[in-house]
Amino acid sequence: MKPKFTVNPVLIPVFIAAVFTAASYFAWFLRMPTYAETNTELIKSVAAANFKTAEFEVNGVVCLGTSKTFAKWLNELSGILSINTFTSDRFVEIGYDDSKVSADEMIISIEREVSADGEKLKPFSVMRYRASKDSEWVILRTNKKVEVDEL
Amino acid sequence: MQAIRFIFQLFFIELILYHAVLFSLGESYKNCESYCPFGAVETFALFAQSGKFPCAVNELNYSIFAGVLLLTVFFKRAFCSWICPLGAVNELITRVRSYFIKYKPLAENIMKTLYSVKYILLAVILIATYRNYDLVFRPYCPYFTAFGLHGHTTVVLSYFILANALLATLFIKMGFCRTLCPFGAFLNVFNMKTVFKIYRDEGACVKCKLCDGACLAEIKVSESAKIENAGCTMCLSCVSACARNGALKVGL
Numbered sequence: 082m083k084p085k086f087t088v089n090p091v092l093i094p095v096f097i098a099a100v101f102t103a104a105s106y107f108a109w110f111l112r113m114p115t116y117a118e119t120n121t122e123l124i125k126s127v128a129a130a131n132f133k134t135a136e137f138e139v140n141g142v143v144c145l146g147t148s149k150t151f152a153k154w155l156n157e158l159s160g161i162l163s164i165n166t167f168t169s170d171r172f173v174e175i176g177y178d179d180s181k182v183s184a185d186e187m188i189i190s191i192e193r194e195v196s197a198d199g200e201k202l203k204p205f206s207v208m209r210y211r212a213s214k215d216s217e218w219v220i221l222r223t224n225k226k227v228e229v230d231e232l
Numbered sequence: 233m234q235a236i237r238f239i240f241q242l243f244f245i246e247l248i249l250y251h252a253v254l255f256s257l258g259e260s261y262k263n264c265e266s267y268c269p270f271g272a273v274e275t276f277a278l279f280a281q282s283g284k285f286p287c288a289v290n291e292l293n294y295s296i297f298a299g300v301l302l303l304t305v306f307f308k309r310a311f312c313s314w315i316c317p318l319g320a321v322n323e324l325i326t327r328v329r330s331y332f333i334k335y336k337p338l339a340e341n342i343m344k345t346l347y348s349v350k351y352i353l354l355a356v357i358l359i360a361t362y363r364n365y366d367l368v369f370r371p372y373c374p375y376f377t378a379f380g381l382h383g384h385t386t387v388v389l390s391y392f393i394l395a396n397a398l399l400a401t402l403f404i405k406m407g408f409c410r411t412l413c414p415f416g417a418f419l420n421v422f423n424m425k426t427v428f429k430i431y432r433d434e435g436a437c438v439k440c441k442l443c444d445g446a447c448l449a450e451i452k453v454s455e456s457a458k459i460e461n462a463g464c465t466m467c468l469s470c471v472s473a474c475a476r477n478g479a480l481k482v483g484l
Binding site: 082083084085086087088089090091092093094096097100101103104105107108111112113115116143144145146168169170171224225 | 310
């Protein structure tokens with residue numbers, strides 16, 4: 082049986098290369114938060130000058146479950162307005178009212194120790210952060226293999 | 233063409249190992265599972281339900297999965313023979329074993345029974361992942377065990393399963409890929425009617441059956457006018473082995 086249209090088999094590797102380049106670009110372009118929450122009521126009541134967005138690279142934010150725990154702990158602080166976690170690169174964006182809470186207070190809350198079955202666990206470690214989009218990055222740790230305990 | 237395919241297989245193995253090493257050195261958060269399209273298959277129902285990426289799956293898994301689906305629609309399961317690192321390891325075992333002792337095809341009814349194992353595995357994995365809201369089979373995944381460089385969920389049983397998966401290939405040609413791989417089972421759904429397939433020109437064919445011997449999926453190429461068999465992975469071994477140039481062609 083003869084095909085209606087013949088193609089050079091070289092088309093296969095070319096197609097693979099094109100599709101996978103496109104897929105990598107697409108993943109970067111469509112960066113979606115794993116977990117997102119926004120307190121719109123609270124945002125309305127905050128003065129624009131006090132609204133800041135901090136960015137953290139947090140080792141331990143690996144999935145939806147850990148993102149939810151992370152958000153729960155952070156929400157214990159007052160002044161947290163929004164939380165977006167990106168597990169693919171362990172990034173977290175936190176909208177906050179800087180008259181009520183500071184980046185240092187957030188780090189203390191994030192890096193807390195918890196007890197489970199008599200063992201002390203530290204599930205999250207902040208690698209670096211910046212208190213707002215226009216401030217400098219503060220590097221706390223560099224090795225991404227830094228030990229964190231699984232929840 | 234086979235040389236280009238081996239270069240592609242080697243490239244993807246190196247890419248995965250490079251990221252696994254970076255991950256184990258603490259230089260990167262991405263490891264072998266960050267590039268696994270099967271993660272997207274496992275969690276698709278959960279993603280569709282909640283609109284959120286479940287477990288440790290993210291946009292990279294889903295975009296690679298979309299790329300693999302597109303590739304399959306056009307060129308059958310080319311992912312298995314051109315990209316999959318575990319497929320490459322299986323092919324290596326198959327070729328080494330064939331070099332020393334030729335495979336004898338098993339009886340058709342036995343093979344049919346064995347083929348169904350991967351579909352059962354796929355169903356069990358999908359149901360268990362959905363019910364537990366977690367990648368519950370990750371510790372037992374041969375790909376994660378082989379290329380995760382002793383990842384955090386790897387246990388003794390993981391190595392036992394990997395060893396058995398590779399042992400299957402010693403007894404059956406491409407044994408793991410053809411009888412156990414759940415991702416292969418999933419791709420088979422799209423593999424029957426693809427845009428391009430291999431055609432055999434009966435006028436040019438001399439029935440030397442070299443293509444049958446070369447086929448990694450043990451498809452009887454010399455008896456088909458066009459290869460619509462779900463097992464075909466477009467490795468083009470048959471095209472390369474063909475004694476009559478032009479008797480086997482990739483076409484529409």
